[in-house]
Amino acid sequence: MLTEASRAIGKPRIVVSEIDHRRLSDLATGALSKFPDVAEALAYEMDRAEVVAAGAVPQNVVQMGSVVEFRTEAGQQRRITLVYPPEADISANRISILTPIGTALIGLAPGQSIRFATYDGREHALSVLGVEPPAESDAD
Numbered sequence: 001m002l003t004e005a006s007r008a009i010g011k012p013r014i015v016v017s018e019i020d021h022r023r024l025s026d027l028a029t030g031a032l033s034k035f036p037d038v039a040e041a042l043a044y045e046m047d048r049a050e051v052v053a054a055g056a057v058p059q060n061v062v063q064m065g066s067v068v069e070f071r072t073e074a075g076q077q078r079r080i081t082l083v084y085p086p087e088a089d090i091s092a093n094r095i096s097i098l099t100p101i102g103t104a105l106i107g108l109a110p111g112q113s114i115r116f117a118t119y120d121g122r123e124h125a126l127s128v129l130g131v132e133p134p135a136e137s138d139a140d
Helices: 004-008 018-031 036-048 100-105
Strands: 015-017 050-052 067-072 077-083 094-096 113-117 123-132
Touching (some): 018 036, 018 050, 036 100, 077 100, 094 100, 100 123
Parallel strands (some): 015 050, 077 094
Antiparallel strands (some): 113 123
């Protein structure tokens, strides 16, 4: 198990809105019994995030509902929409925040990279290439 100090090493700065912070912190707490590893990772990301007013989040920062283009360390490039679990649909590239990739992406901006652990415990990295802000209805 990683210690708090070792987890923070090499982690990029992330920014989340007050609304996303509250909703995602509640989601992480509620998911602890069913998905402990990813729920703990999401809670950790919320603990270390810079929390700002909803209107103060830069348009190029990954929020709930954002369309994100990223590249894995293996060179695979993907374009996904970050969503809450009930809206997830892998065939439509709608990735849940309660996945290792979803949790890794929240709060990042283009040019930032992050390392994260998958369900099997292996470490991977991804780099954000571009972000489209959420549609108005997604951001509410």
